[in-house]
Amino acid sequence: MTDYSTDVVVVGGGPAGCILSYLLARSGVKTTLVERQQTLNREFRGYGFRPPIPSLLAEMDLRDDIESLPHETIARGTLVAYGRSYPLFEFDNEQVILMKQPPLLRCVVSRAQKYDTFSFLNSTTVDGFLRDDGTISGVTATTRPSGERLTIRSRLVVGADGRYSTTRDAAKIDLQTKETGSEVVWFRLPRAAADLTTHLRIERDGVLAYSPLSDHESQYGLLIQEGTYPELRNRGIESFRSQVTGIEPRLADSVDQHLTSFDQCALLSVQSALAKRWVVDGLLLIGDAAHVASPIGAQGNNLAIQDAVIAHRILTPVLKQETASVSTGVLQRVERIRRPVIEEVIESQQLMGEGLARLLTIHDYLPQSFHAPVLRSGAALVSLATRFSRRTETGPEPPSVDRDLFVE
Template identity: 30%
Template structure:
């Protein structure tokens, strides 16, 4: 039996480690942090991600941790509601569901830890890779320990050390924004329904929803060319958020103005590695293809990466070492088309937002004219739904076969 070392205990690394351990593959999972608590972790499971969860046998885990479905999406332009879309978007479909990612990861770790062939190394970073005859054969940890491996899998995120040490390049897409993330106390206005609000006023734009653990979460688009990109720590964010909001929402921000002072800066990196692999090394998740936060695709693509990787790796690892490097390009070949399409649609969403931001007459048309022309309003709404259905379903059939 062959040894796999996975670097990074996020959704990709942990679920893949669990799948391999369940099938008798010896796995060491290395995580630099001592726990799974982060200021920001994606929460949204789309139908494609929920399907992956079900195939992995983790549906009961999701039911046991903090979670909540979204009830609707609503768009507000220049303080006026433009249209609303209820969840689920398809008859008989699944609604987008928000989960608390930290307890989810803890639950997956508990499941993987049931198997004696699984080892978890926490609180220790990877310093380098071990090479032998131009092939990676293990890792060197920050405490100088070495772990040998027939395959090293980098699932260590957009700033992947494995990617860097394996000399695999990341082709990044041009981005003109970052995200400021705020967490606030909930408010009675959000107790009846959990609606994801997209708000645009002037050149200000943000999203707002009630997270799985009961806090309001706000993601403010921070345009890099603007003054606020350099002075965001000095902004009066209570006033700024209120000014972009309709009256009822402005009151929420005004009531919590004293608490709106420490946002988290989420630097947006989007791209794709031309090659996800080298001899003895495979990249998955954000290490191979960092995703935009637009329409919450990161965790869903991560889970689908893990399933496809398991399908290819398990038969080879159970039989012989000689076929490992030969199947790594096949994993990329199966996953890459979906990643390309998802990133294309995310760029289209960003472009539409930029168009509205840069053309005030278009914002005026949306906010003052469209709500009074039901047919036009319905066409705009349906166009948005059609794009979202592609993002929610995924572009390929991903089925756990091992």
């Protein structure tokens, strides 16, 4: 058993955990980031970093480093329904950065490693809490491959361990989940002829989501009715491939050559979720551990990074001044600022998810001749809902990084 001691343990090296750890460490707060994976590689996560994230990265002095890595930038995104385009988002002076999460996270962690106040424990899985008089005062964990047990004492634990959060479960915090009735089958292909600005395409054969990852690779997601994946698999990969190319014929060559097995696919339910509370004594949840926005709405990264920026602003002054644990009241200030914003985003995404799920069953209740006009009206509504949710996603006051807290 090895014992560590730190000010803050951040559990989970996703966008929320890496950014918060970097900001805290740079502000002179002793921070330990614990990640169960050996590397920061991850499959099938979000690769879109929409405004205000590029500006926030600039305020953190990370933007130049991140832009030196393979990435794309776009200023607008569209939804195409039966060949007609509808705007999903459009930025005048800002851009969306499209890039894979692993290089971005590696870059943030390596910048954090410049500070003596930062330590990173990878291949280490948190499995429980230490408690003093009922207040959480650290975590217990196991390191692979040695199986060594660790205890990490801290003044605060931040649970940034994603949608299946161990810290949330260990704190017995309920998650309120809303299903939309649909799931997404994700897969990757070398970047084909499909253009960068299309994010969603609705055609007679179904609904396809697009996410360019780099100049040579894209991620695609076929929307299906919940519970129908086994049926889809039974019909065979050939039928899946023709459904995809029926929606986007420009993918035909790429699909023929590269999509050969369902082993290349990952199934994800299109659901949103909100933890009943984000705080118990000694623990704060942020990012997907606290709230899951539908992947179709593509805002999870934004919300997670904004949580980190707000948490840094509120927690750092307390962590720098006192030696005791951080009071529940201070932690609740983070939740009070972020929860209303997240609730609005989740609500509008839920509407969009349910709308899309209904489109999937259109063949069951409408004759063929109605499909195009109905789907186009649906697309116009989804377009409106998404643009509305963009207006709400930062809340009334867009967050900014408190650079005065940095020690250098």
